[in-house]
Amino acid sequence: MTVLILTCEEDVTADMAVVHLNGSGVPVVRLDPADLTGGVSLSGEFVHGRFRGHLSVGGRLVSIGGLRSVWVRRPGVPAGRAPQPSAWLTEEASQALYGMLRGCDARWMNHPDAARRARHKPWQLRLAQRCGLPVPATVITSFPRAAREFAERFPDLVVKPVSGAHPQDPPRAVPTSRVAPDTDFSAVAYGPTLLQRRVAKRADIRLTVVGERLLAARKATAPDADPREVDVRFAAPGPPWEPVEVPARTADAVRTYMRRAELAYGAFDFAEDADGTWWFLECNQSGQFGFVEVETEQPIARSIAEWLSRPIPDEPAELNGASSTVR
Amino acid sequence: MQPFALNYARPAVELAVATPYAYDSGLQLNVLGDGRIAARDHALLREVGTTTSTAGSKTHFDD
Numbered sequence: 001m002t003v004l005i006l007t008c009e010e011d012v013t014a015d016m017a018v019v020h021l022n023g024s025g026v027p028v029v030r031l032d033p034a035d036l037t038g039g040v041s042l043s044g045e046f047v048h049g050r051f052r053g054h055l056s057v058g059g060r061l062v063s064i065g066g067l068r069s070v071w072v073r074r075p076g077v078p079a080g081r082a083p084q085p086s087a088w089l090t091e092e093a094s095q096a097l098y099g100m101l102r103g104c105d106a107r108w109m110n111h112p113d114a115a116r117r118a119r120h121k122p123w124q125l126r127l128a129q130r131c132g133l134p135v136p137a138t139v140i141t142s143f144p145r146a147a148r149e150f151a152e153r154f155p156d157l158v159v160k161p162v163s164g165a166h167p168q169d170p171p172r173a174v175p176t177s178r179v180a181p182d183t184d185f186s187a188v189a190y191g192p193t194l195l196q197r198r199v200a201k202r203a204d205i206r207l208t209v210v211g212e213r214l215l216a217a218r219k220a221t222a223p224d225a226d227p228r229e230v231d232v233r234f235a236a237p238g239p240p241w242e243p244v245e246v247p248a249r250t251a252d253a254v255r256t257y258m259r260r261a262e263l264a265y266g267a268f269d270f271a272e273d274a275d276g277t278w279w280f281l282e283c284n285q286s287g288q289f290g291f292v293e294v295e296t297e298q299p300i301a302r303s304i305a306e307w308l309s310r311p312i313p314d315e316p317a318e319l320n321g322a323s324s325t326v327r
Numbered sequence: 328m329q330p331f332a333l334n335y336a337r338p339a340v341e342l343a344v345a346t347p348y349a350y351d352s353g354l355q356l357n358v359l360g361d362g363r364i365a366a367r368d369h370a371l372l373r374e375v376g377t378t379t380s381t382a383g384s385k386t387h388f389d390d
Contacts (some may be wrong), residue, residue: 172337
């Protein structure tokens with residue numbers, strides 16, 4: 001049976017797992033939904049009480065019923081590169097592709113329903129609390145007064161996008177940034193704003209979860225780090241990522257989070273404080289892992305390949321295919 | 328009238344260097360000019376930074 005990988009061609013991080021799948025002789029079909037109606041074709045029949053579907057790309061033909069797993073890695077917008085793209089065609093292509101795939105028994109990393117829900121940061125914060133992970137005090141508000149009062153209680157604050165998205169018109173990035181105590185919060189009225197108590201961190205933690213496997217890496221905060229830069233993605237390179245053990249209590253809480261979120265893959269970001277406590281910041285359900293693996297040589301890609309290679313369970317889940325298939 | 332968080336925005340930095348590999352649809356992998364598989368060359372991946380978290384990406388917001 002075949003592993004289907006939905007991602008863009010330039011996704012060299014996906015390649016890291018494909019290499020392992022090839023090495024173990026597991027058939028792989030890789031396609032980008034953006035190429036639908038171009039290099040990618042699909043067909044499905046619902047006749048006489050049965051479904052038969054196929055996908056085709058680059059001369060490869062795969063039966064949807066012959067899929068053992070689907071890895072939703074970095075797919076483009078369906079039909080996004082069609083000769084005459086349109087919002088209508090994208091919706092048609094999305095419904096056709098994902099609608100047929102949802103009907104198969106393959107295991108998902110991650111199921112689209114679970115993925116969509118898991119992207120909501122407020123939902124992440126609440127789930128993390130319920131799982132017993134320490135969460136820094138946070139407010140999400142469009143009331144300037146609520147922001148001011150929060151700043152009085154927690155004077156050392158950061159601001160970050162609620163969605164994690166970045167504005168594109170023009171293209172800008174919104175890193176997690178420190179907020180000065182005397183800041184004017186009146187602009188909070190113009191958009192929901194996420195303010196969070198800053199964790200005085202001595203390290204960033206990236207914990208990558210693949211099924212039941214936890215692979216954590218730690219990047220110490222450089223002694224001479226600019227105190228104004230709190231977002232590791234934008235800070236000077238500093239010390240390298242290094243493998244680190246996951247505290248037992250954190251491991252239990254993270255596994256609970258993954259199970260309740262119905263995720264097979266997740267990349268958790270924590271800030272480690274001076275006491276060694278790991279403060280939950282977020283869980284990216286499709287978070288990058290390549291940069292961690294190339295620095296630490298942790299077997300993340302191999303773990304993903306092994307998870308994708310497993311056979312379909314005897315009794316697939318009824319609702320979204322995730323609840324009984326994430327182990 | 329700008330939302331508060333955008334007071335902290337900065338210009339997005341696009342990857343300036345051209346990647347030294349290209350997708351091979353037969354292999355379903357990106358390969359280097361000499362035919363080697365790019366994903367096996369971790370030193371190169373570190374150098375080009377294409378496996379790094381891409382804050383500000385147009386297409387993928389959760390890295």
